[in-house]
Amino acid sequence: MTRAPAASLAELEARIVECRACPRLVAWREEVARVKRAAFADWTYWGRPVPGFGDPDAHVFVLGLAPAAHGANRTGRVFTGDRSGDWLYASLHRTGFANQPTSVSKDDGLELRDLWIAAAVRCAPPANKPTPEERDRCLPYVRDELALMPNVRVIVCLGAFAWDAALRVLGPVRPKPRFAHGAEVEVGGKILLGCYHVSQQNTFTGVLTEEMTDAVFVRARELAQA
Numbered sequence: 001m002t003r004a005p006a007a008s009l010a011e012l013e014a015r016i017v018e019c020r021a022c023p024r025l026v027a028w029r030e031e032v033a034r035v036k037r038a039a040f041a042d043w044t045y046w047g048r049p050v051p052g053f054g055d056p057d058a059h060v061f062v063l064g065l066a067p068a069a070h071g072a073n074r075t076g077r078v079f080t081g082d083r084s085g086d087w088l089y090a091s092l093h094r095t096g097f098a099n100q101p102t103s104v105s106k107d108d109g110l111e112l113r114d115l116w117i118a119a120a121v122r123c124a125p126p127a128n129k130p131t132p133e134e135r136d137r138c139l140p141y142v143r144d145e146l147a148l149m150p151n152v153r154v155i156v157c158l159g160a161f162a163w164d165a166a167l168r169v170l171g172p173v174r175p176k177p178r179f180a181h182g183a184e185v186e187v188g189g190k191i192l193l194g195c196y197h198v199s200q201q202n203t204f205t206g207v208l209t210e211e212m213t214d215a216v217f218v219r220a221r222e223l224a225q226a
Contacts, residue, residue, distance in 0.1 A: 006144050013051040016122055016141055022134045025123035032069045032124060046076035052118030052145055053078050059114050059224035060097070060217075061152045062088075063142065063162040065197065066121040066130055073124035077106045078117050079198075087198045088117075088158075091210065095217040114224070116152070118145055120165035135165060143169050146190075153224045155190050156216060159197030166192055181212065184223070191223050 006012035020026050033047025050067040067073045071082030079085035080103040089110065093101035097115040102108070121130040121138045130138075142165065146152055157163040163179040170188035177185040183194035195208075195216040202208040 005147060009052075009056055009145070009148050012141065012144050012148065016049045016051045019049045019122065021137045022123065025121075025125055025130070025134055028126045029067075029069075029073055029123045032073055037070045040070060040074055043074055045074045047073060048076070049122035050076060050078050050119065051122070052116055054112035054116035055114055056116070056149060057114070057151050058112070058116040058149060059151050059153045060116070060156060060220045061146065061149070061154070062115060062117040062156045062158065063166055064117070064119045064158045065161045066119050066128065067124045068128070069124040072119075075105050077103070078119055079103065080105065080110075083200050083203070084198045087203050087210075087213065091198075091213040091217060094210075095214055095221070097217060097221075114221075116145070116149060118142060120162050135161075136168075139165060139169055142166075153191060154193055154220045156193045156195055156220050158195055159199075162197075163192065163194055166190075181208075182216065182219075184219075193220055193223065 006015060030047050033045035036045060050072045068082040071085060072078050072080055075081040079088050085103050089098055089103045090101045092098035097113055099111045103110045120142060121135055122141060155166050157166050160179040167173055167176060167187060170190060173187055179194050181194055181196045185192050193216060196202050
């Protein structure tokens with residue numbers, strides 16, 4: 001996908017929310033927004049690509065996989081309105097990056113300090129699995145965000161998908177650094193920091209604990225301030 005770089009984060013957000021580059025993702029996100037989940041029958045779903053969110057002067061950039069069908073695809077803000085977001089924002093609050101521990105809607109007063117959050121793929125994908133082609137069409141948005149945020153020093157990658165996406169944006173790197181929880185590697189002037197994804201599959205089973213999550217963000221602050 002070839003495009004001129006955005007001149008500002010506001011211009012980039014406007015481009016993102018109007019994107020229809022991936023027909024499969026457009027069809028899915030809009031079907032979910034029409035059909036809805038019974039628990040959210042009274043909501044008007046966002047049903048569009050989800051832009052990044054946070055502090056434009058951030059030194060720490062968090063990269064996730066994609067919006068949840070009934071989370072960010074409903075609320076319009078990344079990691080807002082689902083269990084993964086509950087876990088993530090609680091940790092960010094404990095570690096001083098967020099002013100409150102919960103995030104339920106775009107207008108709930110949440111503010112992030114020195115941190116920006118975005119997804120590698122901006123539309124909710126079926127079964128939470130974007131195709132490689134969909135990922136590659138969307139990655140220029142991450143590249144543009146980073147270009148417009150010169151203070152970013154650390155990229156926290158939530159899961160192997162985000163780790164690989166960040167390497168594609170900053171690389172190529174050979175040999176390819178392997179993802180692991182707590183892994184650190186410097187690429188293209190940024191430090192990638194690995195964290196298991198904050199999915200229920202990981203948090204409910206104890207693969208990722210609160211202490212493990214908090215330790216990653218404490219380390220991210222240390223690296224950003226070094």
